[in-house]
Amino acid sequence: MDILKESIQYIKGVGPKRANLLNNIQIHTVKDLLYYFPRDYEMRKNLVSLNKINKSGKYLIKVIIKSNMEENKVRKGLKVYKCIGEDPTGKIRISFFNSPFLKNIFHKDREVYLYGEVKKSFSGLEITHPEYKFNEAEYTNHIMPIYNLTRGLNQNDLTKLTYKVIQEHINCVDEYIPECIRKEYRICDIKYALKNIHFPESIEKMKISKYRLVFEELLLLQLALFMVKNQISQGKGVVFKHEKQVDNFIDSLPFSLTKAQKNVVEEIKKDLESDKPMNRLVQGDVGSGKTVVALISLLEAVFNGYQGALMAPTEILAQQHYEGCIKLYEGLNVKVELLTGSTRPKNKERILDDLKKGNVDIVIGTHSLIQDKVEFKNLALVITDEQHRFGVNQRNVFAKKGINPNILVMTATPIPRTLALILYGDLDVSIIDELPPGRKEIKTYGSVEKDKAKVYEFIKKEIQKGRQAYVVAPLVEESETLDMNSATEIYDSIKEDYFKDYNVGLVHGKMKNKDKEEVMNKFKNGETHVLVATTVIEVGVNVPNASIMVIENSERFGLAQLHQLRGRVGRGEYQSYCILINNGKSPVARERVEIMTKTNDGFIIAEEDLKIRGPGEFFGTIQHGIPQLKMANLFRHMKILKLVQKKAEMIVKEDSFLESKKYEGLKKKITNEFGKFIENISL
Numbered sequence: 043m044d045i046l047k048e049s050i051q052y053i054k055g056v057g058p059k060r061a062n063l064l065n066n067i068q069i070h071t072v073k074d075l076l077y078y079f080p081r082d083y084e085m086r087k088n089l090v091s092l093n094k095i096n097k098s099g100k101y102l103i104k105v106i107i108k109s110n111m112e113e114n115k116v117r118k119g120l121k122v123y124k125c126i127g128e129d130p131t132g133k134i135r136i137s138f139f140n141s142p143f144l145k146n147i148f149h150k151d152r153e154v155y156l157y158g159e160v161k162k163s164f165s166g167l168e169i170t171h172p173e174y175k176f177n178e179a180e181y182t183n184h185i186m187p188i189y190n191l192t193r194g195l196n197q198n199d200l201t202k203l204t205y206k207v208i209q210e211h212i213n214c215v216d217e218y219i220p221e222c223i224r225k226e227y228r229i230c231d232i233k234y235a236l237k238n239i240h241f242p243e244s245i246e247k248m249k250i251s252k253y254r255l256v257f258e259e260l261l262l263l264q265l266a267l268f269m270v271k272n273q274i275s276q277g278k279g280v281v282f283k284h285e286k287q288v289d290n291f292i293d294s295l296p297f298s299l300t301k302a303q304k305n306v307v308e309e310i311k312k313d314l315e316s317d318k319p320m321n322r323l324v325q326g327d328v329g330s331g332k333t334v335v336a337l338i339s340l341l342e343a344v345f346n347g348y349q350g351a352l353m354a355p356t357e358i359l360a361q362q363h364y365e366g367c368i369k370l371y372e373g374l375n376v377k378v379e380l381l382t383g384s385t386r387p388k389n390k391e392r393i394l395d396d397l398k399k400g401n402v403d404i405v406i407g408t409h410s411l412i413q414d415k416v417e418f419k420n421l422a423l424v425i426t427d428e429q430h431r432f433g434v435n436q437r438n439v440f441a442k443k444g445i446n447p448n449i450l451v452m453t454a455t456p457i458p459r460t461l462a463l464i465l466y467g468d469l470d471v472s473i474i475d476e477l478p479p480g481r482k483e484i485k486t487y488g489s490v491e492k493d494k495a496k497v498y499e500f501i502k503k504e505i506q507k508g509r510q511a512y513v514v515a516p517l518v519e520e521s522e523t524l525d526m527n528s529a530t531e532i533y534d535s536i537k538e539d540y541f542k543d544y545n546v547g548l549v550h551g552k553m554k555n556k557d558k559e560e561v562m563n564k565f566k567n568g569e570t571h572v573l574v575a576t577t578v579i580e581v582g583v584n585v586p587n588a589s590i591m592v593i594e595n596s597e598r599f600g601l602a603q604l605h606q607l608r609g610r611v612g613r614g615e616y617q618s619y620c621i622l623i624n625n626g627k628s629p630v631a632r633e634r635v636e637i638m639t640k641t642n643d644g645f646i647i648a649e650e651d652l653k654i655r656g657p658g659e660f661f662g663t664i665q666h667g668i669p670q671l672k673m674a675n676l677f678r679h680m681k682i683l684k685l686v687q688k689k690a691e692m693i694v695k696e697d698s699f700l701e702s703k704k705y706e707g708l709k710k711k712i713t714n715e716f717g718k719f720i721e722n723i724s725l
Contacts, residue, residue, distance in 0.1 A: 045214050046073040053207065060199070066192040075207055076215065076236055079255070079673055080187035083248070086157060092132035095160055095167060102157045103169070105129050105136075111145040127154070134160070134167040152176065157186075173198045185242045204240050212236060218707030219258060227685065229254045253682070255673040260683055263671070264690040265700070265708065266716040271321070271469070272698045279319030279446045280422040284311060285345035288338060291374070295334070302476035303331050309472050310339050313448065314423075320448035325457065326474030327644035328609025329481065332452045333363065335474070336425050337370055339450055344376055344403045348422030351443075352406045357382045357555050358562055359427065362584055364406045381407035381416070384555040412439045425450045454609070455602060457648055475645075483642050484591075484612040486620040488635040497592060497621050498540040504590050505544060505571045509616060511590035513574045514607055516598040518550045527594045533574040544571040551578050577603065579610055586614030590621070597626025601634055601651035605644055 050069055051061035069075050090101045105127030114122045123138045125148055136156065138144055148154070158172030173196075189200050217232050224231065234247075235254040242248035292299065292307075299307070306324055313320035326332040340350040354360040364380040371378065379393045379402050396402045400419030405411065421444030451469060489497055501511045513536070517528040529550050537546040547570040549561045558578065564570045566585050573579070573588075577599075591611045596604060604622065612618035624635050637650045676683060693705065700709035 045211050046071065046076070048072050050075060053203070055206070056203065060195070063192055063195040067190060067195075072207055072211055075204060076212075077672060078189065078204075079239055081190050082188040083242070084157075084186045084188055086184055086186045089155075092129050092134055092167060094131075095162060098159070098161045100158065101160045102155065103127075103129065103134070103160070104153065104155050105134060107136075107148055107150055107152045107154060108133070110150050111148050113142070113145065123148075127156070132167065134169055136172070137168065137170045139171055147176070185245070185248065187240050208237055208240060216707065218711040219261070220704050220707070222704075223689065227257060227689075229257055232258075252673065256675075256679050256682055257686060259671055259674045260679070260686040261690060262708075262712055262715055264686055265693060266712050268690055268694045269699060269712070272694060278317055279448060280346075280348060280444075281317050282314040282342055282346045282348075282422075284315060285342065287345045287374075288341050291341055292338060295370070297478065299334070300331065300474070300476045300478055302326075302474045303335055306335055306472045306474055307338055309470075310335070310450065311342070313470070314339070314342055319446045320450065321469045322449070322472055323451045323453065323469040324472045324474065325453055325455075327477070328454050328606060329613055330454075330474040330477055332454065332474060333366060333427075334370075336427070336450065336452060337367060339425065340367075340404050340423060341371075341374075341376070343423040343448075346422070348420050349397070349400065349402065349418050349444075350404045350423040350425070351411055351418070351421060352404070352425045352427065353411050354406070354408060354427045356578065357384060357408055358558060358578065358583060360406055360408050361559060361562075363427070366584075367404065367406060376403050377401065378404045378406065381405055381410050382555070383408060383410055384559070385410070412443075416443065418443050420444070421447050423448045423450065425452065427452045454606065454644070455648070480615065481612060482615075482617050484608055484618045484620050486608065486622065486639045486642075488639060489621050489623050491623060491625050494623060495540075497623065498536065500619075500621075501572065501590055501592070502541075502544075504619075508587070509589040510565065510568065510570070510585065510587050511572050511592065512579060512588060512607075512610060513572060513592045513594065514579070515574065515576060515594045518552050518576055529574050529576050532594065536572065536574070541572050545569060546571065547573045548575070549573060549578060550576040577607070579607075583610055584613055585610070587616070589614070589616045589618040591619070592621045592623065594623050596622035596624045596635065597628070597631035599634075601637060601647050604634065604638055605647045608638070608642075 048071060049061070050056055050064050050071060051058055053072065056064070064070075064075070067078065069078050084100070086102050088102075089104050092103065092105075095101055095103075106129070107125055108128045109126045111123045111125045114124065116122055119140075121140055121142070123141055123144055125136050127134045127136050136148075153176070155175040156169055156172040157174075158169050160167055160169045175198075187201060187204070189197065189204075191197065191200065212233050215232055215236060219229060219232075223229070230250050230253075232254070235251040238247040238251040239255060242251065310320065310322060310324075313322055324332055324335060336352060340352065343350040352363055354363055360380065360382050364378065367378050377396075379396070381390065381393050385393065393402065393405070394415055394417070397405060398417045398419060410416070424444065424447050426449075449469075504511060513532060515527050515529040515532055518530065529548060533546060533548040545564075547561045547565055549558050549565075553561075561570070561573070562583070565573045565588075568587060588611050591608055593599065593604065593607055599607070608620040611620065620638070622635050622638060624631055626632070637647065641647060674682070693700070693708075697705055700706070700712070
């Protein structure tokens with residue numbers, strides 16, 4: 043049996059109880075332990091004599107126990123165990139909490155190494171709950187790993203176990219990066235890397251090891267994505283012929299396409315006319331006109347005699363797409379239906395039957411479209427809007443309702459191109475980096491709670507000009523634990539006070555879909571002057587007359603989300619404003635406001651968001667199913683990422699599916715690490 047796949051429970055000294063604790067931090071096997079990397083390091087330099095400790099701080103000391111452990115009950119559930127330690131230069135009090143077993147091992151005249159926070163006071167030196175070793179210098183006098191832990195597991199336990207496993211089983215780890223690549227990029231071998239990432243003999247060796255582990259993590263992920271892309275392109279797709287009716291439709295639009303939109307339409311057209319299934323991501327900032335591109339693409343399918351489908355993450359957005367579709371397709375012989383969770387049973391039955399028979403050309407809906415009951419006669423184009431709201435599996439379940447249909451994914455979450463290759467490596471990337479002409483830049487201002495009355499007065503002035511406003515809050519209802527404004531609180535307050543002479547609406551995620559739709563329609567029709575909302579209006583809602591976006595407790599939102607919310611205004615001909623009411627005291631909260639006031643460019647904001655929050659949280663909002671990166675940081679390691687992407691492209695160009703002997707180790711590793719992921723993402 044492969045020892046690396048062995049349950050951690052069966053390693054000597056672990057057992058079921060400690061194994062459960064290790065499972066809590068996702069260590070299930072020996073391999074998991076080897077790849078559970080330190081979050082930080084502490085420099086354990088030379089031993090310090092007690093008389094050299096002049097101020098409180100962390101120290102490594104070696105003492106002789108001069109008294110047996112005494113047990114003192116402080117209160118129910120808390121006992122303190124104390125003894126005295128001594129070296130040739132002085133004495134120190136040693137204390138541990140709730141550790142009765144130490145009475146048997148901390149006995150008089152025993153030598154012990156201690157590491158921890160030493161406090162110096164008038165009564166002398168004291169060290170509380172330190173790490174300890176008996177007559178073992180293996181972990182002393184060098185760099186010590188610091189791991190993320192779980193309750194019941196301490197650094198000492200995890201360090202000792204990791205050291206033992208490395209000593210006994212490191213030779214079972216196989217090298218899988220070919221020697222030619224290791225030489226080209228000056229990468230150390232895997233055994234060296236694992237030894238020196240856990241117990242580095244020097245800072246230099248730790249850096250060498252980290253470089254190897256970051257490189258391999260990014261290389262494996264990028265190769266896996268490129269292999270999926272190659273696999274998809276092997277299939278035969280539906281071949282479209284470009285129809286003149288589509289050109290006529292574009293010419294009939296009440297506006298001209300931007301140059302960026304035309305370029306993307308052309309890229310999609312080439313994909314559709316190829317015998318390979320299209321798998322394309324269209325990235326475009328809020329308001330850049332992705333929806334029109336989608337509607338043009340759907341017409342290509344319809345006029346070629348096929349069906350198309352557009353899936354949106356919310357009913358509000360699906361309804362909006364449906365209405366836009368009906369309006370722009372007026373006069374065309376195109377049958378469009380809307381299918382959501384709110385569709386009445388009788389109507390739903392009719393739509394499902396018509397889809398199966400081919401009587402529906404285009405269906406627009408939510409997750410309802412991926413239910414088993416939904417069948418198509420000849421689905422040839424699948425579009426998912428706001429891809430970050432859907433998981434990979436959802437997209438693929440949808441896609442499998444046709445025979446190798448063309449896939450178009452749209453997102454308004456701007457992602458730098460290099461990172462898009464990692465996040466959407468199975469897709470070709472198109473970018474709409476231009477806003478329609480005549481759009482005025484949204485003026486953004488920071489404000490504070492005490493100036494809220496001024497903000498509301500400004501809203502009144504805009505309403506008197508005929509405009510409308512959003513007021514967004516982070517919570518639906520008042521919270522006892524969080525000091526934040528809620529949508530219901532704000533609604534109750536302003537409709538009776540500041541805006542008692544105007545119509546105020548409230549919409550949030552806990553409302554029934556029918557009620558949400560009713561509130562949104564009143565706002566769209568201009569009946570409601572101020573709409574108080576949560577982030578349900580974050581994506582896609584289009585009310586050209588709305589010119590003010592006020593975001594309460596803006597410190598509670600990430601930059602990307604603030605940018606999405608801001609994009610709900612500025613969609614018409616009027617000057618629009620975004621006001622961020624910031625109650626946060628932290629530098630990060632202030633920095634977010636500053637960035638938002640300086641730029642409207644979503645790609646710049648995405649870069650800044652990555653800097654502030656880090657990619658873990660940034661990409662955590664995107665349910666893509668990509669295995670989590672343990673060592674690599676997509677922002678901090680951008681230089682390595684670019685090297686890796688260049689190399690990965692060369693490798694798959696040379697050997698699309700890594701079938702040669704040279705790459706057999708890489709292929710085996712990718713299959714082991716990404717097997718499920720590749721299976722889920724492949725069509």
